[in-house]
Amino acid sequence: MKFVDEFRNNEYSRKLVEKLNNITSEKINIMEVCGTHTMAIFKYGIRDVLPPNINLISGPGCPVCVTPQSYIDTAITLSEKNDVIIATFGDMMKVPGKKGSLSKAKAEGIDVRIVYSPMDCLEMALENPSKKIVFLSVGFETTAPMTAITAIEAKKNNIKNLFFHTAHKIVPPAMEALVQDKDLNIDGFLLPGHVCAINGTKPYEFLSRDYNIPGVVTGFEPIDILQGLNTLVSLISKKEYRIENEYKRIVKTEGNPTALEYLNKTFDIVNSSWRGMGIIPKSGLEFNSEYEYFDALKYFNIDYEEYDGSPGCKCGEILKGKIKPTDCPLFKKLCTPENPVGSCMVSSEGTCAAYYRYHKVVK
Amino acid sequence: MCLAIPGKVLSLDGNKGIVVVGNMKREVFMHLVPDANVNEYVLVHAGCAIQMIDEDEAKITLDIFKELTENEIC
Amino acid sequence: MQGGLQMDDTITLSHGSGGVQTNRLINEVFFKYFGNDILNQMNDAAQVDIDFKKLAFTTDSFVVNPIFFNGGNIGKLAVCGTVNDLAVSGAKPLYLTSAFIIEEGFPIKKLEEIVKSMADEANKSGVKIVAGDTKVVEKGSVDGIFINTSGIGRIYENVNINCSNAKAGDVVIINGTLGDHGMTIMCERNKLGLEGNLKSDCACLNSLVDSMLEAYAGIHVIRDATRGGVAAVLNEISEFSNVTIALEENSLPLTEEVKGASEMLGLDPLYIANEGKLCVFVPEAHAQKVLDVMRKHPLGSNATIIGKVTQESGQKVYLNTVVGGKRLVDMPSGIQLPRIC
Numbered sequence A: 001m002k003f004v005d006e007f008r009n010n011e012y013s014r015k016l017v018e019k020l021n022n023i024t025s026e027k028i029n030i031m032e033v034c035g036t037h038t039m040a041i042f043k044y045g046i047r048d049v050l051p052p053n054i055n056l057i058s059g060p061g062c063p064v065c066v067t068p069q070s071y072i073d074t075a076i077t078l079s080e081k082n083d084v085i086i087a088t089f090g091d092m093m094k095v096p097g098k099k100g101s102l103s104k105a106k107a108e109g110i111d112v113r114i115v116y117s118p119m120d121c122l123e124m125a126l127e128n129p130s131k132k133i134v135f136l137s138v139g140f141e142t143t144a145p146m147t148a149i150t151a152i153e154a155k156k157n158n159i160k161n162l163f164f165h166t167a168h169k170i171v172p173p174a175m176e177a178l179v180q181d182k183d184l185n186i187d188g189f190l191l192p193g194h195v196c197a198i199n200g201t202k203p204y205e206f207l208s209r210d211y212n213i214p215g216v217v218t219g220f221e222p223i224d225i226l227q228g229l230n231t232l233v234s235l236i237s238k239k240e241y242r243i244e245n246e247y248k249r250i251v252k253t254e255g256n257p258t259a260l261e262y263l264n265k266t267f268d269i270v271n272s273s274w275r276g277m278g279i280i281p282k283s284g285l286e287f288n289s290e291y292e293y294f295d296a297l298k299y300f301n302i303d304y305e306e307y308d309g310s311p312g313c314k315c316g317e318i319l320k321g322k323i324k325p326t327d328c329p330l331f332k333k334l335c336t337p338e339n340p341v342g343s344c345m346v347s348s349e350g351t352c353a354a355y356y357r358y359h360k361v362v363k
Numbered sequence B: 001m002c003l004a005i006p007g008k009v010l011s012l013d014g015n016k017g018i019v020v021v022g023n024m025k026r027e028v029f030m031h032l033v034p035d036a037n038v039n040e041y042v043l044v045h046a047g048c049a050i051q052m053i054d055e056d057e058a059k060i061t062l063d064i065f066k067e068l069t070e071n072e073i074c
Numbered sequence C: 001m002q003g004g005l006q007m008d009d010t011i012t013l014s015h016g017s018g019g020v021q022t023n024r025l026i027n028e029v030f031f032k033y034f035g036n037d038i039l040n041q042m043n044d045a046a047q048v049d050i051d052f053k054k055l056a057f058t059t060d061s062f063v064v065n066p067i068f069f070n071g072g073n074i075g076k077l078a079v080c081g082t083v084n085d086l087a088v089s090g091a092k093p094l095y096l097t098s099a100f101i102i103e104e105g106f107p108i109k110k111l112e113e114i115v116k117s118m119a120d121e122a123n124k125s126g127v128k129i130v131a132g133d134t135k136v137v138e139k140g141s142v143d144g145i146f147i148n149t150s151g152i153g154r155i156y157e158n159v160n161i162n163c164s165n166a167k168a169g170d171v172v173i174i175n176g177t178l179g180d181h182g183m184t185i186m187c188e189r190n191k192l193g194l195e196g197n198l199k200s201d202c203a204c205l206n207s208l209v210d211s212m213l214e215a216y217a218g219i220h221v222i223r224d225a226t227r228g229g230v231a232a233v234l235n236e237i238s239e240f241s242n243v244t245i246a247l248e249e250n251s252l253p254l255t256e257e258v259k260g261a262s263e264m265l266g267l268d269p270l271y272i273a274n275e276g277k278l279c280v281f282v283p284e285a286h287a288q289k290v291l292d293v294m295r296k297h298p299l300g301s302n303a304t305i306i307g308k309v310t311q312e313s314g315q316k317v318y319l320n321t322v323v324g325g326k327r328l329v330d331m332p333s334g335i336q337l338p339r340i341c
Helices: A010-020 A035-043 A069-079 A102-107 A119-127 A144-156 A171-180 A193-199 A202-211 A222-237 A257-266 A315-319 A351-358 B055-070 C020-034 C074-087 C108-125 C180-190 C206-215 C229-241 C256-265 C284-296
Strands: A028-034 A054-061 A084-088 A112-114 A132-139 A162-169 A188-192 A215-218 A243-245 A267-274 A278-287 B005-013 B016-021 B024-029 B041-045 B048-052 C055-062 C091-103 C128-137 C145-155 C170-174 C221-224 C244-248 C278-283 C304-309 C316-320 C326-328
Touching: A010 A222, A010 B055, A028 A035, A028 A171, A028 A193, A028 A222, A035 A054, A035 A188, A035 A222, A035 A351, A054 A171, A054 A315, A069 A084, A069 A102, A069 A132, A069 A162, A084 A119, A102 A112, A119 A132, A119 A144, A119 A162, A119 B024, A132 A144, A144 A162, A144 A257, A144 B048, A162 A267, A171 A193, A171 A202, A171 A278, A188 A193, A188 A202, A188 A222, A193 A202, A193 A215, A193 A257, A193 B041, A193 B048, A202 A215, A202 A243, A215 A222, A222 A243, A222 B055, A257 A267, A315 A351, B005 B024, B016 B041, B016 C256, B024 B041, B024 B048, B024 C256, C020 C108, C020 C128, C055 C074, C074 C091, C074 C108, C074 C145, C074 C206, C074 C221, C091 C108, C091 C206, C108 C128, C108 C145, C170 C284, C180 C256, C206 C278, C206 C284, C221 C229, C229 C244, C229 C278, C229 C316, C278 C284, C284 C304
Parallel strands: A028 A054, A028 A188, A084 A112, A084 A132, A132 A162, A188 A215, A215 A243, C091 C128, C244 C316
Antiparallel strands: A162 A278, A267 A278, B005 B016, B005 B041, B016 B024, B041 B048, C055 C145, C091 C145, C170 C278, C170 C304, C221 C278, C244 C304, C316 C326
């Protein structure tokens, strides 16, 4: 597959690994913000080939993990209404709420359908005129434009039975909250390549300018990640504080202005609650007044009361990179992929889920 | 949060297009890549093309790696 | 009695009530295609002569949705699944039973198509369907049609294939590409909008197994990789044999279709179901001979070595990745779901 296979080349990977192991021996803490990076790093066994002085910390870039438990509980409440079809990405199916998960609800006969794309909800709405389709729109800047487009298309085509239960968040404010935490000891960030494809590199310049922390925009193929790490470790060891882009085939400095326009057209930026991190100012997206009639909570008159997660669950501290999953007393004992307590364990890219599988092997 | 894959544009129809990834075709939203043409490559995420793939930049990157492996650089 | 079965009709409760309609259904659909010397005796139990001491005996139920898919249908699966379970136990599959639970309203034409597929597969694999049963249930009680098949086979004398036989140094061979069946079903069932030539690999593998055993009777393990994919079956073997298995990421054979669909949906082909794939553990010295013979067989033309049993202690399966790292391939938990993260 073009633009994929070439970036999985064995020879190049091994050369980059060799290079990475010869930059510095000082102890370095790097945070990979994006959950998809966590998964890719796990998938390709990259931790295995890192020099022992480089410590990778998984950050809060997993939209499923940072969505408060109240979101899932509300989704299940919505699903219980007779004329509602819940449409969702597969990622949300197993996330545990107080009343169980969407998977469990589906098993009990509730109409929950997995979609690959929100655009499929437009067809679902047309095919089921007597039903109300509620799409669970979760995700960061990479995914939010899709929700915007779907709402715009629904408006254009006069589709009146499609609604969204939204929990879109934006990444840079969360990163600012992270670096303000004095307990956090991060020397550099692997920046989320596909979020940057939308919002460009400028929103991250504050990291180097105000906090002397370098960041490298990184892609997701093994070569991209190794190259990102190489550049970042170099910057850190040379004390060069700037943002570099190692994903130029996708990310432009200005991002995707068309995508940003769609976001501006449809959403307002609001304060948002990140599970385990509290409320982060101006870090969420909600439909603006022109599109708010698509909001499922407004349409169904639901008094949305937000609450975080299960007691004893340390997802919040794990998301901030303060502790490892192995430091959580519930990890592997009460909290496992089969019986997850928090979303870090059940999300496909949750740090705990990745650790659970990874830590059984190697060395 | 960002599983996306490069695909080739096979056809365009207004704001929609058919993109192929490894012999599998899928209709995608093309709103975010208004300048995309047939036979060009786009990055597809959840049924939406979110950015064009800059083939020149890809080549530059790969050439750097090629040189890296050809010269014995420590 | 007037007329015969109306093929444009649907199954009704009376087709399962043991009377005239049941007999019509049995004669005009089941016996029409399954008919053989044993079945035609119409005894309550099939009576067969056997001249061997050790038999293999297995059963499996099939509830797949969609019932018809590219590459087969529930009937083909039902015959191949049971034939394969016998074959990988080192037995020659001989006789099958088939029991049907059908939802009222199920089109008779579709039932005939399913039964014909079963007969075709049975003929191809050399087994006879010698006993059966039909029940019809009210609408909503089953999803269209469920089928159970049970089978017996004669265990080959000079062969010792067992899940616990894998040894350090064994080479792991697969007869073709991963994930074809599961990906086909997932895309057809969930209407994910992906179009391409995905096709189930559903097939009876007994003749392939026979040719492998003829090449080398000392094969240690043969298992078919079904639900849970190659990952599930290798983990089972690792546990029962108490060995560590190392796979090579670069060696895993995939069709372009499964590759493309996996990348788009965020799925790992190692965990996707197959219905025509074998994992074979052969001592290294004999591996090439077995591989050559597999490649000559139509169901093994893409046979390839995907890994080996290492000298390491412990029960685990891992993948040597393209970057030279290791990734654990653990037992699948729950069903695989498409993701965007």
